[in-house]
Amino acid sequence: xxxxxxxxxxxxxxxxxxxxxxxxxxxxxxxxxxxxxxxxxxxxxxxxxxxxxxxxxxxxxxxxxxxxxxxxxxxxxxxxxxxxxxxxxxxxxxxxxxxxxxxxxx
Amino acid sequence: xxxxxxxxxxxxxxxxxxxxxxxxxxxxxxxxxxxxxxxxxxxxxxxxxxxxxxxxxxxxxxxxxxxxxxxxxxxxxxxxxxxxxxxxxxxxxxxxxxxxxxxxxxxxxxxxxxxxxxxxxxxxxxxxxxxxxxxxxxxxxxxxxxxxxxxxxxxxxxxxxxxxxxxxxxxxxxxxxxxxxxxxxxxxxxxxxxxxxxxxxxxxxxxxxxxxxxxxxxxxxxxxxxxxxxxxxxxxxxxxxxxxxxxx
Numbered sequence: 001x002x003x004x005x006x007x008x009x010x011x012x013x014x015x016x017x018x019x020x021x022x023x024x025x026x027x028x029x030x031x032x033x034x035x036x037x038x039x040x041x042x043x044x045x046x047x048x049x050x051x052x053x054x055x056x057x058x059x060x061x062x063x064x065x066x067x068x069x070x071x072x073x074x075x076x077x078x079x080x081x082x083x084x085x086x087x088x089x090x091x092x093x094x095x096x097x098x099x100x101x102x103x104x105x106x
Numbered sequence: 107x108x109x110x111x112x113x114x115x116x117x118x119x120x121x122x123x124x125x126x127x128x129x130x131x132x133x134x135x136x137x138x139x140x141x142x143x144x145x146x147x148x149x150x151x152x153x154x155x156x157x158x159x160x161x162x163x164x165x166x167x168x169x170x171x172x173x174x175x176x177x178x179x180x181x182x183x184x185x186x187x188x189x190x191x192x193x194x195x196x197x198x199x200x201x202x203x204x205x206x207x208x209x210x211x212x213x214x215x216x217x218x219x220x221x222x223x224x225x226x227x228x229x230x231x232x233x234x235x236x237x238x239x240x241x242x243x244x245x246x247x248x249x250x251x252x253x254x255x256x257x258x259x260x261x262x263x264x265x266x267x268x269x270x271x272x273x274x275x276x277x278x279x280x281x282x283x284x285x286x287x288x289x290x291x292x293x294x295x296x297x298x299x300x301x302x303x304x305x306x307x308x309x310x311x312x313x314x315x316x317x318x319x320x321x322x323x324x325x326x327x328x329x330x331x332x333x334x335x336x337x338x339x340x341x342x343x344x345x346x347x348x349x350x351x352x353x354x
Binding site for chain 2: 066
């Protein structure tokens with residue numbers, strides 16, 4: 001059997017890391033960081049947590065290269081979704097003066 | 107018959123399908139297939155994350171006001187519950203790999219119970235939103251979106267919507283459309299996951315899985331962890347985005 005079995009001690013470590021990350025992100029949310037750093041801190045912690053889940057709980061660290069390619073392509077297509085959409089929105093003039101919730105594209 | 111004996115010798119395991127060379131190839135194909143499915147799931151949720159990002163960038167004050175109305179204690183509780191369920195799911199896979207059937211069943215039961223706890227807490231939160239008339243549009247007949255707004259100088263009331271400068275009720279409604287779409291879709295995935303866990307539990311009790319064959323446990327585990335990951339992002343984006351504007 002060539003399947004890699006992740007030892008229990010690693011599962012427990014990841015579990016504790018995830019709980020710590022949750023505590024950190026809640027504490028950080030009440031602290032007023034300059035500029036957009038509240039969002040950046042929150043998303044960084046979430047990404048770290050997600051990475052640990054993917055690598056260890058989902059065994060990707062020990063999976064075949066093919067699985068890595070599939071995940072990389074998912075992230076690449078997500079990047080396309082966001083980059084092209086916001087490239088479009090950010091190069092149009094948006095009129096936010098109307099607060100009815102209607103955005104006028106010109 | 108002699109031909110059947112030969113088949114058993116070559117294939118080895120009762121669960122091996124004839125189109126795979128051996129159990130390892132079958133397992134890897136299953137895992138890869140599940141990952142491809144999870145990619146489509148990520149694209150599906152990606153559209154909603156995009157909508158969230160776009161509307162939040164348009165109405166930052168309204169989104170912060172609306173987010174602050176969510177119950178951060180219940181949100182944190184649910185995050186911890188879901189992380190615990192991911193851990194017990196990972197342990198269920200581990201005990202299956204080790205051939206410890208009793209512990210595998212215990213871990214699956216714990217995962218299922220934690221998943222149902224999450225849904226219960228979510229239900230409490232949804233009911234609070236119903237009470238405060240925060241269900242957007244006319245989704246609830248005769249009880250359209252119409253929260254009470256906290257006015258200057260009034261005693262603080264956590265049932266009322268506290269609008270930050272620049273926020274309007276209309277734009278807060280946009281947040282709640284996105285909130286219910288995203289958490290609702292997430293909850294639907296949890297319900298499906300709970301169904302899949304029940305299926306696993308039944309087959310596990312019948313002793314269907316062993317160290318050689320446990321793809322269903324592994325693959326449903328991947329699904330369960332994926333749903334956990336979606337929540338790992340939903341929690342800070344929906345519950346925590348405006349907390350630093352609350353001073354005292």
